[in-house]
Amino acid sequence: MYQIKEHLILGFHGCDEETCQKLINSPNEFHFNKNPYDWLGHGMYFWENDLQRAYQWALEKHQQGKIKQPAVLGAFIASGHCCDFLNLKYTEKLAAYYREMKDQSVKLPCNEDVKSDSYKDKLLRNLDCSVIEYMHEQIGIIQKIEKQNFGFSLTPSFDTVRCVFPEGAPAFPGAAIKLKSHIQICVRNPKSILAFFRPRLELPLHLAA
Template sequence: MAFHHPLQVFGFHSCDREVGLAILNGEMDLNASNNAWDWLGGGIYFWEQNPGRALSYAEECAEKKQYFAGEIKTPFVLGAIINLGNCLNLLEAESAPVLESAHDGLVQTTAKAELKMPVNKNANRALDCAVIQYLHQSNIDNAIPAYDTIRSSFDEGEKVYAGSVFTKRLHIEVCVINPAMILGYYLPRPIKRYNPYLRAIHKV
């Protein structure tokens, strides 16, 4: 349980326009991602307070420049109001020992099974995903309340300038495990800025 995170955040999801509009119209829901490279484990991923990055990621997926299990033909940014609930907030110091303990448990379990530990390689965060998934299972086994969400920063991209520790794509991601924490969806404004491909749907 995190101690100091905000109760609610605005999240932005990168998706295909048809999917985004269907969700806004109440015709479907977002599906959880369950890929081996999902660094925060299984769940629905959002960019926190960052619709611009959500758009650029959707564009990169449409151009096949990113790991993406689905298909994005027309980039779209879907806004969401998220209640963090019981959040594993990795921005808090108290969360580091939780991850460390989960990693130790995964190492022991893997060794007993005579298997190799997963590793992170470039954009494939197999190790991080395995640690998070082990943590979820450990909570179940020990009757510990399940996490609703996971929140963490992600250091990404080139340095802003030579010698800097700042990167051009540093951001915060929220992984929603319990979909009931998503209170609602909306179309972020200004629309032309964050959904520049929206008008194409009106063309004959």
């Protein structure tokens, strides 16, 4: 019962201006990522309570030529049944699914570095994504069996997945705190997003587009 989070989360999604406008004007749309390297599996990603980090990400993608005009989309998120990897229950559960995959002799990918990342933060999380998606698949199988046996499912799906990530350079020499550390929330259930909004950007001048 302690895993159901009742409070709302403010999430910020770095994206192209066109995507931002589309979701503001058509809030029932859902931008679902299915990249094999997504850090928390498939879904729509938000920086939790970090507008500046979301804009910084969008600006970096713009500089790489991947988006035309950097923008940030805000969202009110009801995290609901959350697979929160800041909670021991879920990190242990994920480790068990990893062992299950290994026992089945499943060929597992590896997390990989990006050449441009001098801090070697394994930005391509192929392994993590694979294990998390396996977890969701197994939950789906259990639900199907329960429905066949009982006519309904006792096992809930996860609405959201959440984790903290240390990333980037040390905040100062010798520090364990990283400049790009953040909390991400991956929304799998579109109903968890109660509303999109256009946030007010109050950024340092060096981050202005």
